[in-house]
Amino acid sequence: MEEKYKNIHEDIISRCLAGDRYAQSELYRLYSKAMFNVCYRITNDRDDAEDVLQDSFVSAFKNLSSYSGTASFGAWLKRIVINKSLNFIKKNKVEVVPIEDHDRYAVDDYKEETEFTHTVDEVKSALLALPDGYRVVFSLYLLEGYDHREIAEILDISESTSKSQFNRSKKKLREILNKEGNYEGQFGTTG
Numbered sequence: 001m002e003e004k005y006k007n008i009h010e011d012i013i014s015r016c017l018a019g020d021r022y023a024q025s026e027l028y029r030l031y032s033k034a035m036f037n038v039c040y041r042i043t044n045d046r047d048d049a050e051d052v053l054q055d056s057f058v059s060a061f062k063n064l065s066s067y068s069g070t071a072s073f074g075a076w077l078k079r080i081v082i083n084k085s086l087n088f089i090k091k092n093k094v095e096v097v098p099i100e101d102h103d104r105y106a107v108d109d110y111k112e113e114t115e116f117t118h119t120v121d122e123v124k125s126a127l128l129a130l131p132d133g134y135r136v137v138f139s140l141y142l143l144e145g146y147d148h149r150e151i152a153e154i155l156d157i158s159e160s161t162s163k164s165q166f167n168r169s170k171k172k173l174r175e176i177l178n179k180e181g182n183y184e185g186q187f188g189t190t191g
Helices: 010-017 021-043 046-062 073-091 120-129 132-143 148-155 159-179
Strands: none
Touching (some): 021 073, 120 132, 148 159
16 A cells, blocks of 8 residues: 655645635645646747646646546646646647658767756747647656657657657757757757
8 A cells, every 4th residue: 555645735735625615726726837837838928828727737636536646646647747748749830850850860969068058038938939730748857857758658659769869859949959958068069
């Protein structure tokens, strides 16, 4: 039997389970900003992210009784948000280009970064400028912590395609940052 996780918002969750609308509002207030950021990184559109966020919270409140408490509520909710975001992306046909269709970019082609001179906003903008397939794989791997096997299963692609998309996304991110100026040393250099 898994040990129950002590959730800091256990009281609010219990009140939500009892149908307390104020508690639902409070839980939404506590988690909506972070979950919106997850939605936005995946969908790349504010309106779509807001729609997915709302759908995610509706689903979470509807299925709150299935929250077992073996992980933090935030982790449980984040899984719902990611799944809803990915379902939205799949429904809207994000194109992931198979590895056979492009030259392969090997991780070894990049040197270790020496200095990072871009602001967080510059990197966020560059990330949002990536093609959907690149951005989704990049976000799932680097920002959400999925491995390539998991990404392959989620997106119904091969593991090598996931790795290729990730490597191409890094290359494209470098190109975008390079166009915006002071690039030298960002995310390594091409070989």
